[in-house]
Amino acid sequence: MNTAVNQGETIVFWICGFFAVLGALGLIFSKKAVHSALWMALTMISLAVLYVANQAPFLGMVQIVVYTGAVMMLFLFVLMVVGVDSSDSLIETVKGQRIAAILLGLGLAILLIWGIGSSMTNVGPGSLDDANSVDGGNVQGIAHLIFTTYLVPFEVTSALLITAALGAMVLAHRERWLPKPTQSEMSKARFAGAVHPGNLPAPGVYARHNAVDTPALLPDGSVSDISIPGPLKARGDVRPVDHMEMDEITSIDEGSQS
Amino acid sequence: MSPLVLSSATLQEVTPATGVFSLIALLIGLPLLGAAVLLLGGRRTNKWGPYLGVLTVGTSAVIAIVMLVKLMALPSESRAIGESLYSWVFAGGFQVDLAFQLDQLSMVFVLLITIVGTLIHIYSLGYMSHDKDKRKFFGYLNLFVAAMLILVLANNFLLLYVGWEGVGLASYLLIGFWQFKPSAAAAAKKAFVINRVGDVGLSLAIMLMFVTFGSVTFSDVFGSASQASEGTLTAIGLLLLLAACGKSAQFPLQAWLLDAMEGPTPVSALIHAATMVTAGVYLIARSNAIFDRAVWAATAVIIVGLITIFMGATIGSAKDDIKKSLAGSTMSQIGYMVLAVGLGPIGYVFAIFHLLTHGVFKAGLFLGAGSVMHGMNDNVNMRRYGALRGAMGITFVTFMAGYLAIIGIPPFAGYWSKDSIVHAAFEKSTLIGVLTIIAAGITGFYMTRMVAMTFFGKARWEDDAHPHESPKVMTIPLIILAIGSTFLGLALLFWGNIKTWLEPVLGLTEAETALPELAIIIITLSVVIIGAIIGWVMYARRAVPIEAPRGSWLTRAARQDLYGDAVNDALVVRPSYHLARVLNWFDSRAVDGFVNGTAAFVGGASGRMRKYQSGFARSYALSMVGGAVIVVLALVLVRL
Amino acid sequence: MNPANYVILSAVLFSLGAVGVLVRRNAIVVFMCVELMLNAANLAFVAFSKINGNLDGQVIAFFVMVVAAAEVVVGLAIIVQIFRTRRSVSIDEPNLLKY
Numbered sequence: 001m002n003t004a005v006n007q008g009e010t011i012v013f014w015i016c017g018f019f020a021v022l023g024a025l026g027l028i029f030s031k032k033a034v035h036s037a038l039w040m041a042l043t044m045i046s047l048a049v050l051y052v053a054n055q056a057p058f059l060g061m062v063q064i065v066v067y068t069g070a071v072m073m074l075f076l077f078v079l080m081v082v083g084v085d086s087s088d089s090l091i092e093t094v095k096g097q098r099i100a101a102i103l104l105g106l107g108l109a110i111l112l113i114w115g116i117g118s119s120m121t122n123v124g125p126g127s128l129d130d131a132n133s134v135d136g137g138n139v140q141g142i143a144h145l146i147f148t149t150y151l152v153p154f155e156v157t158s159a160l161l162i163t164a165a166l167g168a169m170v171l172a173h174r175e176r177w178l179p180k181p182t183q184s185e186m187s188k189a190r191f192a193g194a195v196h197p198g199n200l201p202a203p204g205v206y207a208r209h210n211a212v213d214t215p216a217l218l219p220d221g222s223v224s225d226i227s228i229p230g231p232l233k234a235r236g237d238v239r240p241v242d243h244m245e246m247d248e249i250t251s252i253d254e255g256s257q258s
Numbered sequence: 259m260s261p262l263v264l265s266s267a268t269l270q271e272v273t274p275a276t277g278v279f280s281l282i283a284l285l286i287g288l289p290l291l292g293a294a295v296l297l298l299g300g301r302r303t304n305k306w307g308p309y310l311g312v313l314t315v316g317t318s319a320v321i322a323i324v325m326l327v328k329l330m331a332l333p334s335e336s337r338a339i340g341e342s343l344y345s346w347v348f349a350g351g352f353q354v355d356l357a358f359q360l361d362q363l364s365m366v367f368v369l370l371i372t373i374v375g376t377l378i379h380i381y382s383l384g385y386m387s388h389d390k391d392k393r394k395f396f397g398y399l400n401l402f403v404a405a406m407l408i409l410v411l412a413n414n415f416l417l418l419y420v421g422w423e424g425v426g427l428a429s430y431l432l433i434g435f436w437q438f439k440p441s442a443a444a445a446a447k448k449a450f451v452i453n454r455v456g457d458v459g460l461s462l463a464i465m466l467m468f469v470t471f472g473s474v475t476f477s478d479v480f481g482s483a484s485q486a487s488e489g490t491l492t493a494i495g496l497l498l499l500l501a502a503c504g505k506s507a508q509f510p511l512q513a514w515l516l517d518a519m520e521g522p523t524p525v526s527a528l529i530h531a532a533t534m535v536t537a538g539v540y541l542i543a544r545s546n547a548i549f550d551r552a553v554w555a556a557t558a559v560i561i562v563g564l565i566t567i568f569m570g571a572t573i574g575s576a577k578d579d580i581k582k583s584l585a586g587s588t589m590s591q592i593g594y595m596v597l598a599v600g601l602g603p604i605g606y607v608f609a610i611f612h613l614l615t616h617g618v619f620k621a622g623l624f625l626g627a628g629s630v631m632h633g634m635n636d637n638v639n640m641r642r643y644g645a646l647r648g649a650m651g652i653t654f655v656t657f658m659a660g661y662l663a664i665i666g667i668p669p670f671a672g673y674w675s676k677d678s679i680v681h682a683a684f685e686k687s688t689l690i691g692v693l694t695i696i697a698a699g700i701t702g703f704y705m706t707r708m709v710a711m712t713f714f715g716k717a718r719w720e721d722d723a724h725p726h727e728s729p730k731v732m733t734i735p736l737i738i739l740a741i742g743s744t745f746l747g748l749a750l751l752f753w754g755n756i757k758t759w760l761e762p763v764l765g766l767t768e769a770e771t772a773l774p775e776l777a778i779i780i781i782t783l784s785v786v787i788i789g790a791i792i793g794w795v796m797y798a799r800r801a802v803p804i805e806a807p808r809g810s811w812l813t814r815a816a817r818q819d820l821y822g823d824a825v826n827d828a829l830v831v832r833p834s835y836h837l838a839r840v841l842n843w844f845d846s847r848a849v850d851g852f853v854n855g856t857a858a859f860v861g862g863a864s865g866r867m868r869k870y871q872s873g874f875a876r877s878y879a880l881s882m883v884g885g886a887v888i889v890v891l892a893l894v895l896v897r898l
Numbered sequence: 899m900n901p902a903n904y905v906i907l908s909a910v911l912f913s914l915g916a917v918g919v920l921v922r923r924n925a926i927v928v929f930m931c932v933e934l935m936l937n938a939a940n941l942a943f944v945a946f947s948k949i950n951g952n953l954d955g956q957v958i959a960f961f962v963m964v965v966a967a968a969e970v971v972v973g974l975a976i977i978v979q980i981f982r983t984r985r986s987v988s989i990d991e992p993n994l995l996k997y
Contacts, residue, residue, distance in 0.1 A: 062963060109910055132953075149957075157968075876921075876989060
């Protein structure tokens with residue numbers, strides 16, 4: 001392996017390594033779960049590049065497709081189900097947990113680095129050129145191994161995947177306790193004791209603020225609570241009604257009339 | 259001391275049983291069957307059970323007599339008959355058969371056991387007629403006879419041990435037959451426990467034999483005894499002596515015999531006078547091949563015998579209880595036999611000779627005492643007897659025959675056998691001979707005392723006592739035994755020729771004595787008569803006080819069984835109590851303390867540690883990571 | 899470049915993942931941290947594969963990915979189920995399993 005390639009690899013390593021660690025730190029320190037997921041995606045893409053740099057192009061692609069593409073999307077879906085806005089308070093509840101965790105993590109890292117550093121001093125960079133070229137390429141080489149030496153584990157993993165899919169279905173399945181209500185039953189229920197049988201008022205629509213976060217105004221000028229979607233209310237994203245502006249508009253309106 | 263005739267015991271060729279001898283198993287089986295029927299049959303055998311018991315033993319006696327006749331017809335070198343029933347223990351190289359051996363020594367024992375046993379069974383029909391547990395009594399007696407026959411007929415030590423334990427069990431059951439009396443129950447327990455000590459000796463001896471010779475059959479053990487070291491033989495001999503001391507109530511395991519008199523009188527006569535207590539003598543005589551080669555063991559036997567002779571005689575002289583006095587006398591007489599077997603080939607034959615005559619006349623004396631008690635409302639205190647010769651004539655006459663036999667007046671049976679032992683003792687050593695003569699004098703004293711207090715003097719009866727002669731079923735065995743007491747010695751010595759009969763089994767040596775034979779006889783007889791006269795003067799001529807006088811220190815000690823119980827108490831019982839108390843303390847404090855402490859520690863520690871079971875998955879994960887760190891640390895450190 | 903660097907980077911990522919598992923309370927984030935640890939292990943496998951000059955390490959990493967995918971599927975389903983019943987994904991919530 002010539003020096004240029006070697007130097008190139010070094011540069012790639014340091015850049016991707018930096019981003020990987022940055023992503024990991026972001027994963028840990030983000031307050032919101034969605035941000036954590038995005039930092040995680042950064043780490044995984046960095047790792048994919050490192051895989052490619054390590055002469056593992058197949059794994060690099062799989063990393064991007066499976067992890068960044070599928071697994072992270074799955075995480076995000078679940079976050080949506082659970083509520084994107086749910087965020088941890090960063091105040092620790094278990095006494096001493098955070099300090100102990102950081103100390104142990106540091107200790108683990110130091111010990112591992114110590115052990116690796118002391119045992120891998122004289123290891124050559126190695127090369128997969130030979131192994132990759134035997135069957136005509138990295139993918140072919142891995143395929144060869146999977147379907148010869150690792151055939152049985154491979155078949156077992158297929159069973160594992162099917163089991164996992166089934167398990168996910170079973171777990172996510174919601175048992176229906178009551179018969180599904182028919183349309184007529186639903187409309188009857190809606191009118192039977194409901195406060196608001198008809199449509200809810202639409203949000204306020206203004207030229208400047210054509211958005212669902214703007215509440216509608218009742219004839220007396222007060223804000224209609226039910227005109228805003230619940231999640232926005234819960235999040236506190238309701239845009240306040242600027243009465244000064246409204247008065248100005250009214251006066252302009254009246255002035256133009258007068 | 260140079261031997262005149264030298265003939266040591268040689269191992270006899272054992273011929274397989276044929277003809278009447280194949281009935282050896284039946285000899286044992288009949289009483290065993292009787293015991294089984296009586297003990298398992300329950301109340302429905304109450305009516306005819308006792309008669310069945312008498313019948314089985316009687317039939318065995320008849321078979322035994324027939325066998326004796328057949329055996330006498332055989333040449334003396336082929337008189338050992340063996341019969342093997344089946345292979346009993348079969349473990350690797352160790353094999354023990356359920357096999358019997360009938361030879362000259364076994365034969366005389368079988369005769370003694372079955373004939374005296376039959377007579378005592380018959381006597382018991384009368385003696386126990388009012389007892390509601392009569393059936394059980396006869397069942398136990400049958401069991402005893404069967405076990406005793408196994409003991410003397412076994413051809414190996416293991417089977418002998420079965421019989422040994424069997425007679426111990428029967429003895430226990432019969433001593434405690436009147437278990438509603440606390441004293442009887444305690445006496446039974448005492449006999450059982452003390453016998454255990456001896457039994458341990460026998461079992462250890464058997465194990466040692468197996469280790470040394472690889473077999474426990476008589477023929478193998480005695481045949482290869484000459485190859486074993488003297489130390490081993492001495493050890494075996496001493497262990498056998500311990501066993502004999504337990505069973506035969508020899509010093510230092512003598513304490514149980516006096517208490518054993520709590521049992522019914524026929525039991526005292528059969529088990530604790532005639533047969534079972536002589537098993538120790540049989541054991542030593544049978545093992546003569548071992549004792550002949552173990553000088554120290556034989557000397558120990560002599561010493562034990564001598565001590566017991568004087569202990570028994572002293573106790574017999576002081577007791578006012580007629581049965582206990584007789585029990586002391588039994589101890590003393592068995593002491594004579596043990597002394598004789600300790601003398602070696604000089605004395606084996608005479609020990610067995612005395613054993614036979616003693617078995618007969620002591621059984622007669624005990625049954626006579628029982629007859630007296632029967633007529634005196636079961637009162638055993640000789641101070642409340644007196645002048646009974648008129649009230650119960652047959653008992654008196656038969657008792658007198660036994661009396662003359664035991665003190666050794668010619669031509670009564672005891673004279674011949676005891677004189678032989680005294681003579682053999684002189685052959686060994688003049689000192690031992692003199693001691694036996696003194697003991698014979700004491701025998702004369704205490705037996706005269708007994709006879710004088712019971713049958714002579716003034717009547718000192720309780721107010722409600724109406725002495726009467728016992729029924730015929732009791733007096734006929736008395737008469738037969740009295741005839742035996744009178745003529746058995748003569749018959750065995752001159753007609754039966756006991757010396758040549760037993761010589762092939764036991765060996766017989768004669769040696770010169772320091773005194774001429776006639777001198778010994780005259781001295782012995784004079785000492786005995788002096789003793790008897792002293793007894794007569796003290797207890798027949800003078801009035802016997804109803805309350806026992808305080809007496810000398812020796813008398814008081816003898817009344818306390820020479821402090822046998824106190825010694826046992828101080829040496830064994832109290833230390834055991836203390837040990838038990840210490841162990842109990844140790845158990846409750848140290849062991850329990852440790853256990854409870856462990857429990858408290860674990861409880862307390864878990865009480866504290868459960869705080870860490872917070873339920874937060876993250877704190878569990880934390881400890882997991884901690885473990886991983888420790889593992890990595892260990893790996894790194896080991897590698898460095 | 900010394901291939902040990904890859905392994906050291908792997909160790910750092912692994913430790914960060916471990917700390918994340920211990921510190922975060924949102925079950926989904928904890929799950930992501932676990933995935934980070936698995937990825938760190940994969941990186942070490944890939945690096946070792948190159949050092950040794952054969953493809954076995956890559957095959958193992960491939961299997962790890964498969965298993966991780968299966969694990970994510972089931973784990974997320976469990977989280978969803980827990981959320982449905984408890985309206986929360988905090989892993990400190992289910993702490994009934996204690997003294």
